[in-house]
Amino acid sequence: MAAEPKYLTGDKVALNEFIDKFDTFLFDCDGVLWSGDHVYEGVPETLQLLRSKGWVLTAPLTFTPHSPLTGKRTVFVTNNSTKSRGEYAKKLNGLDIPSDVEDVFGSAYSSAVYISRILKLPAGKNKVFVIGEAGVEKELASEGVPFIGGTDENFRRDITPADFQGIADGSLLDPEVGIVLCGLDFHINYLKLAHGLHYLRRGAIFLATNIDSTLPLHHDLFLGAGSVMVPLANASGQKPLELGKPSQAMMDAIEGKFQLDRSKTCMIGDRLNTDIKFGIEGKLGGTLHVQTGVDKKEDWQKKDAIAVPSFYVDKLSDLRHAA
Amino acid sequence: MAAEPKYLTGDKVALNEFIDKFDTFLFDCDGVLWSGDHVYEGVPETLQLLRSKGWVLTAPLTFTPHSPLTGKRTVFVTNNSTKSRGEYAKKLNGLDIPSDVEDVFGSAYSSAVYISRILKLPAGKNKVFVIGEAGVEKELASEGVPFIGGTDENFRRDITPADFQGIADGSLLDPEVGIVLCGLDFHINYLKLAHGLHYLRRGAIFLATNIDSTLPLHHDLFLGAGSVMVPLANASGQKPLELGKPSQAMMDAIEGKFQLDRSKTCMIGDRLNTDIKFGIEGKLGGTLHVQTGVDKKEDWQKKDAIAVPSFYVDKLSDLRHAA
Numbered sequence: 203m204a205a206e207p208k209y210l211t212g213d214k215v216a217l218n219e220f221i222d223k224f225d226t227f228l229f230d231c232d233g234v235l236w237s238g239d240h241v242y243e244g245v246p247e248t249l250q251l252l253r254s255k256g257w258v259l260t261a262p263l264t265f266t267p268h269s270p271l272t273g274k275r276t277v278f279v280t281n282n283s284t285k286s287r288g289e290y291a292k293k294l295n296g297l298d299i300p301s302d303v304e305d306v307f308g309s310a311y312s313s314a315v316y317i318s319r320i321l322k323l324p325a326g327k328n329k330v331f332v333i334g335e336a337g338v339e340k341e342l343a344s345e346g347v348p349f350i351g352g353t354d355e356n357f358r359r360d361i362t363p364a365d366f367q368g369i370a371d372g373s374l375l376d377p378e379v380g381i382v383l384c385g386l387d388f389h390i391n392y393l394k395l396a397h398g399l400h401y402l403r404r405g406a407i408f409l410a411t412n413i414d415s416t417l418p419l420h421h422d423l424f425l426g427a428g429s430v431m432v433p434l435a436n437a438s439g440q441k442p443l444e445l446g447k448p449s450q451a452m453m454d455a456i457e458g459k460f461q462l463d464r465s466k467t468c469m470i471g472d473r474l475n476t477d478i479k480f481g482i483e484g485k486l487g488g489t490l491h492v493q494t495g496v497d498k499k500e501d502w503q504k505k506d507a508i509a510v511p512s513f514y515v516d517k518l519s520d521l522r523h524a525a
Numbered sequence: 526m527a528a529e530p531k532y533l534t535g536d537k538v539a540l541n542e543f544i545d546k547f548d549t550f551l552f553d554c555d556g557v558l559w560s561g562d563h564v565y566e567g568v569p570e571t572l573q574l575l576r577s578k579g580w581v582l583t584a585p586l587t588f589t590p591h592s593p594l595t596g597k598r599t600v601f602v603t604n605n606s607t608k609s610r611g612e613y614a615k616k617l618n619g620l621d622i623p624s625d626v627e628d629v630f631g632s633a634y635s636s637a638v639y640i641s642r643i644l645k646l647p648a649g650k651n652k653v654f655v656i657g658e659a660g661v662e663k664e665l666a667s668e669g670v671p672f673i674g675g676t677d678e679n680f681r682r683d684i685t686p687a688d689f690q691g692i693a694d695g696s697l698l699d700p701e702v703g704i705v706l707c708g709l710d711f712h713i714n715y716l717k718l719a720h721g722l723h724y725l726r727r728g729a730i731f732l733a734t735n736i737d738s739t740l741p742l743h744h745d746l747f748l749g750a751g752s753v754m755v756p757l758a759n760a761s762g763q764k765p766l767e768l769g770k771p772s773q774a775m776m777d778a779i780e781g782k783f784q785l786d787r788s789k790t791c792m793i794g795d796r797l798n799t800d801i802k803f804g805i806e807g808k809l810g811g812t813l814h815v816q817t818g819v820d821k822k823e824d825w826q827k828k829d830a831i832a833v834p835s836f837y838v839d840k841l842s843d844l845r846h847a848a
Contacts (some may be wrong), residue, residue, distance in 0.1 A: 207816075227766055331688070360681075360712060361711055370743035370744065371743070390713070390715055390746065392711045392713055395713075396748060399747065403746070415762075416701065422693035424719055424760075425715065425719060425760045429718075429756040429759045433755055437748045439738075500569055
């Protein structure tokens with residue numbers, strides 16, 4: 203059984219011990235830093251504080267965010283596939299969290315890297331049918347992966363009798379498609395789902411950027427990528443390989459890219475089944491649960507909790523109260 | 526363990542015994558009578574034969590299809606909610622199966638009857654948010670049930686930032702909605718799903734016309750009502766009460782309406798998890814499985830088969846070869 207999570211809010215000694223224990227913090231974004239476009243109070247200052255907390259005592263007073271020699275490293279690990287890493291960096295900067303594209307690791311990028319560097323399907327069979335928004339397309343393009351679907355207006359319309367016929371007989375399907383990749387798609391419709399289903403029925407590999415069932419927005423929950431993908435799983439009887447948190451494919455990619463020491467890395471998140479599970483299964487030095495998102499402490503206090511963090515705070519900015 | 530299903534095709538004696546055993550045949554339609562708009566060869570003649578097979582030996586040579594005194598009674602029990610009973614009768618007539626609205630029992634009708642006669646929510650809290658096509662709307666209207674959504678063009682569009690805000694704060698939600706009813710919807714989109722989810726999160730009752738995961742069409746499978754509904758189940762964590770086959774709410778309604786003797790009634794269908802299960806759980810005198818639809822005999826020959834029929838034929842028209 204896991205040890206009781208340590209509550210850090212308001213406990214200066216514990217907060218300092220917590221921060222000293224880690225070199226690198228992996229942050230979930232939605233529900234931790236912000237909800238939708240509303241950044242939580244004190245978050246930029248908290249990030250700045252962590253980045254200025256050098257683990258080398260002689261750290262200079264000025265710092266660059268990415269150098270481990272000058273402060274804690276902060277990486278934003280998001281399952282939101284609607285934005286590319288570049289767009290995420292822009293959002294972070296706009297919310298007073300200075301960042302660049304290399305600080306971000308998103309599920310769309312994780313998926314593109316998996317397809318281009320791990321799957322490596324042969325040309326002529328390596329096209330991706332995308333259910334998702336522009337973020338997925340941009341990351342696929344950046345990895346040189348061919349794709350159809352996505353934001354193409356030809357797929358943003360009602361299905362017609364001719365579509366049913368052409369999908370069933372295959373005349374409307376692209377024979378080069380070998381992968382169906384499903385992310386969050388605000389333009390989901392029957393036409394896209396019918397194409398996705400039929401590529402799967404013809405043997406395409408089924409991937410999901412992530413399988414979050416819900417999406418926090420406006421202090422409420424909307425449908426997440428997992429709820430956009432689930433019609434395909436239900437109709438095909440197949441489960442996708444998921445490439446966002448808590449998939450360890452994503453953790454391996456992060457470790458490889460950032461050369462991090464897992465024992466000195468902490469995952470910070472609001473969801474037990476993605477963030478906290480991701481950190482635990484990745485054997486990180488710790489996991490920190492915040493109460494500002496989807497899951498609350500009541501959820502890990504349950505007997506059958508899906509994952510139990512090692513630390514928790516009320517909100518991320520409580521970390522500011524370290525010395 | 527269930528007895529080995531009896532194979533009837535080509536066995537004249539067994540076919541006659543089978544037909545003599547029953548007064549009433551409940552027919553699934555898609556995959557039994559037709560696939561899409563293609564009626565299977567010999568089906569109209571088979572229906573005519575059954576209807577002419579009197580269980581009263583003095584039956585007149587001319588018959589009306591609905592009179593149990595002149596032949597076997599045939600009832601079309603369909604989970605397809607996109608058409609109303611009237612539209613189904615029209616389709617049957619167009620395919621040379623003379624029928625009227627009273628010969629049809631559909632999941633949209635079953636849902637409307639459940640809402641109006643069983644649930645009976647108070648006025649001001651009894652409006653239905655519909656995910657589905659015109660068939661659902663027509664049956665709700667025929668039972669005097671108020672509804673929104675459905676085929677309304679205002680819901681057949683992309684979701685906007687203002688929608689997210691208004692759904693989250695409730696200003697775009699109708700306070701009279703007390704039920705979310707989900708059927709097959711070829712115009713499913715994020716906007717409808719977001720509305721459905723938020724009515725559920727505010728306590729609306731979750732109903733499904735049926736939960737078939739797939740829809741047979743053009744000798745292939747598309748997404749069924751269950752795959753259109755499943756995003757709501759996945760995002761809300763709730764399961765709908767289903768009102769189509771194999772729900773016994775539907776069987777009870779059919780029994781009440783047709784005053785049938787269950788022991789002399791046979792369910793004929795292609796799907797184990799809907800049709801055959803429906804007949805077995807309804808304690809009918811028998812179930813007949815045809816090989817022209819979704820499930821094949823290999824499916825009930827499996828060790829963990831979801832339901833095993835009492836009879837099977839290759840195709841419905843094999844019944845014609847009775848004496």
